[in-house]
Amino acid sequence: MRTPIIAANWKMNKTAAEASSFTREFLAQDIPSGVEAVICPPFTALEAVMAQLRPAGRANVFLGAQDMHWEPKGAFTGEISPSMIGAAGCSFVIVAHSERRRLFGETDETANKKAAAALAAGLTPIFCVGETAEERDRGLTARVLEGQVRNGLAGLAAEAVSRMVVAYEPVWAIGSGRAASPADARDAAALIRGVVAGMYGDAASLGLRVQYGGSVDPANIGGFMAEDGVDGALVGGAGLDPVKFARIVALGR
Ligand code: 13P
DSSP states (O other), rough: OOOEEEEEEEEOOHHHHHHHHHHHHHHHOOSSSSSSEEEEEOOGGHHHHHHHHHHHTTTTTEEEEEOOOOOSEEEOOOOOOHHHHTTEEEEEEEEOOOOHHHHHOHHHHHHHHHHHHHHHHHOEEEEEOOOOOHHHTTTHHHHHHHHHHHHTTTOHHHHHHHHOEEEEEEEGGSEEEEEEEEOHHHHHHHHHHHHHHHHHHHHHHHHHHHEESSSSTTTHHHHHHHHHTEEOOOOOOGGGSSHHHHHHHHOOO
């Protein structure tokens, strides 16, 4: 059985001090077992979050980064390596978020390098895919998702793919207050699993966890979790509030 996984992507929000108080408050909430929670702060707050998580010793609350470079080290001003975020305590790393694709030139090719480098460094990628409003209107959703999965997850080991997380985040649903429907999320999850099954076999596609992301909140998480094949959520805005995020995690079980 796949364990549900709810991740908070803070994007460019919270100082280290703010991250620290969020984490303290989050850990004081009722977080049940049977679901994994991941907090993905900005790089500058990784240590502050980890400083709270480590002594708390919760087996199901993890640290994640929002991005990384694929090279292990070198002359890449402004970049952070897989081993750096690993040493900061990260177990997860978001790869190819649509904001990275749209605003910072992330391509399927760089996303693929990052997925491979993350896995090689012992990190679990949360690999993001999703169509824009225009692509959806033109009936291209399936083709876009298939391309992003096929190119982004090319050349990996089947066993590693089985441990990955893929986040389906339709771009039009992000930060818009207009979430996709649970049926949309279910269909996308099935499509993603179908492509992965073709590439890596059934074991990989059945092990892989698929999240939905885009305007998830405590009121709509239940609908997504009720769908077959949807294993959790990647949460933006609602993940900035410790009480709301804890509520989503608890309902994500
Ligand atoms: P919102 O939950 O704010 O729509 O953001 C979703 C997202 O982009 C998470 O990565």
